[in-house]
Amino acid sequence: MGATDVLSRKVGVIYGEDVQKLFKYAQEKKFAIPAINVTSSSTAIAALEAARDAKAPIILQLSQGGAAYFCGKGVANGKQEASIAGAIAGAHFIRAVAPAYGIPVVLHTDHCAKKLLPWLDGMLDEDEKHFKATGEPLYSSHMIDLSEEEVQFNIDTTAKYLTRMAPMKQWLEMEIGITGGEEDGVNNEDVDNNSLYTQPEDIYNIYAALSKISPFFSIAAGFGNVHGVYKPGNVKLHPELLSKHQKFVQEKTGSKEEKPVFLVFHGGSGSSKEEYLEAISYGVVKVNMDTDMQYAYLTGIRDYVLGKKDYLTSQVGNPDGADKPNKKFYDPRVWVREGEKTMSTRIAEALKDFNCANQL
Numbered sequence: 132m133g134a135t136d137v138l139s140r141k142v143g144v145i146y147g148e149d150v151q152k153l154f155k156y157a158q159e160k161k162f163a164i165p166a167i168n169v170t171s172s173s174t175a176i177a178a179l180e181a182a183r184d185a186k187a188p189i190i191l192q193l194s195q196g197g198a199a200y201f202c203g204k205g206v207a208n209g210k211q212e213a214s215i216a217g218a219i220a221g222a223h224f225i226r227a228v229a230p231a232y233g234i235p236v237v238l239h240t241d242h243c244a245k246k247l248l249p250w251l252d253g254m255l256d257e258d259e260k261h262f263k264a265t266g267e268p269l270y271s272s273h274m275i276d277l278s279e280e281e282v283q284f285n286i287d288t289t290a291k292y293l294t295r296m297a298p299m300k301q302w303l304e305m306e307i308g309i310t311g312g313e314e315d316g317v318n319n320e321d322v323d324n325n326s327l328y329t330q331p332e333d334i335y336n337i338y339a340a341l342s343k344i345s346p347f348f349s350i351a352a353g354f355g356n357v358h359g360v361y362k363p364g365n366v367k368l369h370p371e372l373l374s375k376h377q378k379f380v381q382e383k384t385g386s387k388e389e390k391p392v393f394l395v396f397h398g399g400s401g402s403s404k405e406e407y408l409e410a411i412s413y414g415v416v417k418v419n420m421d422t423d424m425q426y427a428y429l430t431g432i433r434d435y436v437l438g439k440k441d442y443l444t445s446q447v448g449n450p451d452g453a454d455k456p457n458k459k460f461y462d463p464r465v466w467v468r469e470g471e472k473t474m475s476t477r478i479a480e481a482l483k484d485f486n487c488a489n490q491l
């Protein structure tokens with residue numbers, strides 16, 4: 132028995148009930164799926180390859196900045212046009228290649244603060260077009276992040292978006308309680324400590340409002356988590372708060388489910404295996420990993436360039452001879468590939484840490 136036994140589409144980008152079934156299965160088997168921030172075909176491939184080799188499902192996500200990068204840094208983005216085009220291009224690329232990796236993939240977008248809502252609107256227009264043409268949205272899921280706004284505005288606006296997405300059976304992740312550090316270029320490093328820890332009442336109010344609209348939603352609750360990697364000791368996680376949320380919702384709703392809420396762990400980089408597993412035991416089904424992957428991608432390229440320095444300073448001529456061509460050393464398929472390999476290795480570690488390896 133594995134995750135693919137509960138899925139109707141076992142390979143490629145999944146959506147709708149399949150996403151819900153995958154998350155439910157993950158809760159039951161106590162694992163979480165890594166959500167890897169991808170910004171290019173190369174980083175997407177690193178993630179797909181790691182998941183394929185580990186026989187695991189994977190979530191690929193594009194941030195607003197990552198989507199703009201996918202389109203090209205030289206494209207104007209004043210009205211989110213580059214982020215919309217990049218998100219569409221990235222989705223089509225991932226949809227096209229994912230089946231070749233033989234694993235189920237959840238295709239997702241990350242964060243989206245209030246000022247970036249035109250990005251989400253643009254993507255939803257495309258999801259609806261895709262749904263009309265094929266019966267499924269382009270993206271499996273999106274995130275909306277109004278965690279810096281008033282709670283009621285956050286809930287009401289999130290509910291409005293879920294209402295738009297529900298007919299496509301599209302998943303919506305929302306955030307309550309701020310993730311520290313930086314996201315979408317917004318610096319939350321000095322944010323008041325209390326806003327980093329979500330209260331159970333807020334979780335219940337969100338659950339009550341959203342579950343009336345659609346079952347396809349998850350909550351990124353703050354439990355001290357922070358984007359980025361900092362000096363050891365600077366981040367104090369309290370995963371036990373997540374267990375309080377589950378109990379509170381269970382009591383208030385009289386649900387038979389021990390873990391009625393699908394929870395998301397933001398700022399996964401730099402945490403310990405114990406912290407991941409504790410959070411997973413309270414119903415976290417998705418752990419976001421960006422910063423550690425950025426570093427891992429760099430290390431392969433860095434080590435290659437430093438190690439092959441004498442083969443990379445001119446097109447012709449290296450330690451093997453003054454007339455030797457260096458083409459096979461500076462071909463991007465050689466040195467970019469080294470970054471893919473080290474990023475893939477780091478993802479393999481995450482898949483193991485989250486107990487996600489060998490779950491298909």
Ligand SMILES: O=C(CO)COP(=O)(O)O
Nearest residue numbers: 358359398400419421422
């Ligand atoms: O939460 C994240 C993306 O939304 C990733 O956080 P890290 O960069 O800390 O891994």
Ligand SMILES: O=C[C@H](O)COP(=O)(O)O
Nearest residue numbers: 194196197314315316421
């Ligand atoms: O929110 C955090 C993710 O790491 C995305 O970061 P980004 O906005 O730099 O792409």
Ligand SMILES: [Zn+2]
Nearest residue numbers: 276278306310
């Ligand atoms: Zn946030």
Ligand SMILES: [Zn+2]
Nearest residue numbers: 310397398419
């Ligand atoms: Zn995040």
